[in-house]
Amino acid sequence: MNRHGQRAVSTTTRALFPITLAVCGCMSLDPFLFKGEEVDAYLFDEYGGAMECADALDSLGPVDMSTVHELSIESGAERIAAVLVADRTSFDSTDTVILYIHGTGPHIDYYWPRTRLLASTGYPVLAIDFRGYGRSTGEPTEAGIYEDGFSALRFLRDECGDPRVVVYAFSLGSLVGCEIASGDESGRVISLILESPIGSVETLVQDAAYIDLPGSYVTTYQGKNVEKIKKVIVPLLWLHGTDDETLALETNGRPVYRNYRGGEGYYAIIDNAGHRTVPTAIGYDRYHACIQDFISGHAAQNPLLSTELE
Amino acid sequence: MKKHAGAVSVVLIASLLLACSSVRRVVPLESGASAITVSLGGPVTEVGKKYLPLPLLSAGYNYGINGRLGIEAGLNLTGALFGLLHVDAGVNWYPLTVKGPIPGITVTPKLFFMTNFESGGNRLYPTITPTLYWKLGRHLVYTGIENWFEVHTRRSDGNEQPRHWLIAPYLGWGLSWKKWLFQLEGRGYTPNLANTGRATKNIGFGSHGVIGFFMGVSRTIGGAR
Numbered sequence: 335m336n337r338h339g340q341r342a343v344s345t346t347t348r349a350l351f352p353i354t355l356a357v358c359g360c361m362s363l364d365p366f367l368f369k370g371e372e373v374d375a376y377l378f379d380e381y382g383g384a385m386e387c388a389d390a391l392d393s394l395g396p397v398d399m400s401t402v403h404e405l406s407i408e409s410g411a412e413r414i415a416a417v418l419v420a421d422r423t424s425f426d427s428t429d430t431v432i433l434y435i436h437g438t439g440p441h442i443d444y445y446w447p448r449t450r451l452l453a454s455t456g457y458p459v460l461a462i463d464f465r466g467y468g469r470s471t472g473e474p475t476e477a478g479i480y481e482d483g484f485s486a487l488r489f490l491r492d493e494c495g496d497p498r499v500v501v502y503a504f505s506l507g508s509l510v511g512c513e514i515a516s517g518d519e520s521g522r523v524i525s526l527i528l529e530s531p532i533g534s535v536e537t538l539v540q541d542a543a544y545i546d547l548p549g550s551y552v553t554t555y556q557g558k559n560v561e562k563i564k565k566v567i568v569p570l571l572w573l574h575g576t577d578d579e580t581l582a583l584e585t586n587g588r589p590v591y592r593n594y595r596g597g598e599g600y601y602a603i604i605d606n607a608g609h610r611t612v613p614t615a616i617g618y619d620r621y622h623a624c625i626q627d628f629i630s631g632h633a634a635q636n637p638l639l640s641t642e643l644e
Numbered sequence: 645m646k647k648h649a650g651a652v653s654v655v656l657i658a659s660l661l662l663a664c665s666s667v668r669r670v671v672p673l674e675s676g677a678s679a680i681t682v683s684l685g686g687p688v689t690e691v692g693k694k695y696l697p698l699p700l701l702s703a704g705y706n707y708g709i710n711g712r713l714g715i716e717a718g719l720n721l722t723g724a725l726f727g728l729l730h731v732d733a734g735v736n737w738y739p740l741t742v743k744g745p746i747p748g749i750t751v752t753p754k755l756f757f758m759t760n761f762e763s764g765g766n767r768l769y770p771t772i773t774p775t776l777y778w779k780l781g782r783h784l785v786y787t788g789i790e791n792w793f794e795v796h797t798r799r800s801d802g803n804e805q806p807r808h809w810l811i812a813p814y815l816g817w818g819l820s821w822k823k824w825l826f827q828l829e830g831r832g833y834t835p836n837l838a839n840t841g842r843a844t845k846n847i848g849f850g851s852h853g854v855i856g857f858f859m860g861v862s863r864t865i866g867g868a869r
Binding site (some may be wrong): 533544548550577592 | 803807827
C-alpha cells in the first residue's frame, strides 16, 4: 500500500513482469496494450501520484465533493467503476452529459484533472475506468473495453434519465470512443470528441518499428479507428498536437479525420502540443471555449477550429 | 510505466524489427567448417522507469564454402515466442582478408522472412551488410553498416511508407579462445531518423536513432580455426 492506501506495484516488478512473461512464452502482447492499475479507493484531488494536466487543479481549486458521485456499472460479467461529476445524478432528456473515456493510463485518478477540466465547462461528466482499471473488475480485452463503453451509454439511458451524450475519448481510449459513436443505436450520442486519437493498432506497431509490420504479429487488437470513423454520423471534433511524441498526428489523427463522413467535422492542430498536453498548450480558457462552442453548436464561430484539412 | 503502461507492449513490438539481426561472424570460416552463434541483446528501451537493452535471443549458423564464400542463416527465438517465424538466410562474401593493419572485408547480402501463418502476415526484407574487421592476436575489432530495405510503398491506414532504406551502423569487439568466439557489439539503429512520434521510448543519439547492445558467443565446428 502507498501512503494513500492504494496498492503500489514496484517499478522494477512492473518492468520485469512483461519481459519475464515474454521470455517464458507469452504468445501475445494483448495483456500489455491495455494494462490498468487496481486501486482500493479513488482519491481525486488527494491523489499523490502522477496526473495528466495536474496544474489544472491549481486553477480549479478544491473540488466540491458533493458533486463527485462514485458509481458502479454492470458491464457483461464485470462491474466497471465510474465517477460522475455533476450536481445531480439524474437528468432530463434535453440535458447533455460528457462521457469521458481515458487512455491507457492506470485509472481515473491519473486523469482526474482532465475530468475536472471538462466538468468546469458546465457539463456533467461521467468518467469510466475500463475493466481491470482502478476499481473495475476483470481484465481488459478489446471486446471487453468496447462492452464497457456501451455499458456506460446504457447506464446513462437507464439509470440517469437518458440525457444526450457527448463522447470525449483520449488517446487509445479513442478505440472505445469510435466504437460506441459508430455503433450507438439509441441515437443519444450527439457528438464525438477525439483528442490525440490512434489511427489503428497496426499503425501503432508500424510507427514503432518504422516498417510495414503487420499488427497481428504481436496482438489480436485491431482497433481500426480509420474504418470505424466512416460510420460516425454525429459531429466530430478532433484535437491533436503537432509534437505528439506517442501517436503522431500525421499517421494517426489525420487519417481518422480524413475518413470522417459525417459532414460536420471540426479540428484544431495545436502547435507545440505533445500527446498529453493539448489542453495545456491551448490554454485552459481557450480549451473550455473550444469544447463549449463545439457542444453547443457554435464551433464555426470558434477561431481555433477549422473544417477543411490542408 | 504509470504514465503509459501500453508502451511496454510497443517496446517489445518494435524490438521484433530492431533486434532482427544478431551479432555476426565476420571472419571467414575454413572450407567445410561451421559455426553456431547465440546472440542476446537489443535496443536500449524504457521499461518502467529503467532503460535496459532488451534481452532478445537469436541463433545463427555459418558455413564456410571456401576462403571467399560462406553462407549463414538465423532464427529469431524471441519472435518464436510470439508465434512468429522469423528467419534469415544469406551469403558471406570475403573480398579481402585481413593483413596486418589492412582490414578484412566481409559483405553479407541476406533475406529476412517473417510470417505468423495468417493471411497478409508474410514479410520479406532484403538487407546488405558490409563489414570491416581487424585481428589483433586473439582480439577482433569490427565495424560496418547494416542496410535494410522496405519494399512496400504503403503502410496501414492509407499512410505512405516514407522510408525504404534503414541503416544500422555498428561497432564490435571479439575475443577468441580455442574454437570459441565471444563478442560484444554496440549498434545505432536509424541514426538518421527522428525517434519521436512513436510510443516506444528508447535511448538514442539525442532525438535521433536508437542505441542497442548485444553479446554473442559462437563455436566453430570442424576446420582448424
